[in-house]
Amino acid sequence: MIGSRPALPRPAIYALILLFIVGFLLAPLPTxxxxxxxxxxxxxxxxxxxxxxxxxxxxxxxxxxxxxxxxxxxxxxxxxxxxxxxxxxxxxxxxxxxxxxxxxxxxxxxxxxxxxxxxxxxxxxxxxxxxxxxxxxxxxxxxxxxxxxxxxxGNEARVKVTAPERLVRNRKARPDDWETSVIEDDFSRPDWPKGTPFSEVTEASGREAFRILVPEYYAPSCLSCHGEPAGEVDITGYPKEGGHEGDLGAAISVILFK
Ligand code: HEC
Incomplete structure (x- = not known):
């Protein structure tokens, strides 16, 4: 008996159809x-x-x-x-x-x-x-x-200024896990377009939330405190971080709880 043969084995076709349906169901709705x-x-x-x-x-x-x-x-x-x-x-x-x-x-x-x-x-x-x-x-x-x-x-939204962990002076400003992962995995990539924020719908304090992190870079005016020589105490009493103009020095973090 000569039957038509599918170009792909049948299980592969079923898998593709299934993938298509699942992908369709998972795609975020326009709203x-x-x-x-x-x-x-x-x-x-x-x-x-x-x-x-x-x-x-x-x-x-x-x-x-x-x-x-x-x-x-x-x-x-x-x-x-x-x-x-x-x-x-x-x-x-x-x-x-x-x-x-x-x-x-x-x-x-x-x-x-x-x-x-x-x-x-x-x-x-x-x-x-x-x-x-x-x-x-x-x-x-x-x-x-x-x-x-x-x-x-605070029940609806939070705003915080943070920075890469090693630069943080005030412990209240320390980045949380999400902020650290964005700073390290995204902002620190050589091909990350400078100044571009990163946003995601995720969790914060156990609640669903929209989060965005906006990178900021040292300007010359920052360096009297955050610049060279690293370790020298600045006018505020903190040791300088040894930063340079253009380095990622800060990030504004905004949470909007759902
Ligand atoms: C006069 C010294 C001085 C200058 C100039 C200065 N900073 Fe700071 N910066 C500080 C001090 C002191 C703190 C800690 C503030 C606090 O107690 O919350 C700080 C905190 C920060 C923080 C919050 C995270 C942390 O370390 O606690 C960021 C981000 C930051 N500075 C970035 C900058 C940037 C960017 C500039 C330039 C636009 C700048 N700073 C200019 C002294 C300075």
């Missing part, structure tokens, strides 16, 4: 992809506002460190307004325009309130006369803002 894109946009807005506020502190560092000036006029509202101007220049966005009832609007408002609160709470330190370096630097400011943000909305 899931859209939700992920929304999450990514919200998370990047939080990262961008934090960065702008941090830049305002950085631009005012000489003033903050000036022992001859008492009142520096760097209250919470003023710093927030400057951060919003900068944010608008950088991204064209204004978080005040978001819907306060939406998750994004709520989170951005909580972050704006955190910025104002941290500045207002640190007026005595900032305005101290006859003290030069006061320890109020962008990294400390950002950490305080993120802590305050977590007090308000």
């Amino acid at each position: 899931a992809r859209a939700a992920e894109a929304d999450d990514a946009a919200t998370a990047m807005r939080l990262a961008d506002l934090l960065r702008s506020a941090r830049t305002v502190i950085s631009r005012n560092q000489d003033l903050i460190n000036d022992p001859s000036v008492g009142d520096k006029d760097l209250g919470g509202e003023k710093v927030l307004q400057e951060a919003l101007v900068l944010l608008q220049e950088r991204t064209g966005e204004d978080p005040r325009g978001t819907d306060p009832e939406s998750r994004e609007g709520r989170l951005l408002r909580a972050q704006m309130e955190a910025i104002v609160a941290v500045m207002d709470e640190n007026q005595t330190t900032i305005n101290a006369r006859d003290v030069g370096f006061k320890g109020f630097i962008p990294a400390v400011f950002a950490r305080l803002v993120n802590e305050r943000f977590a007090e308000k909305v």
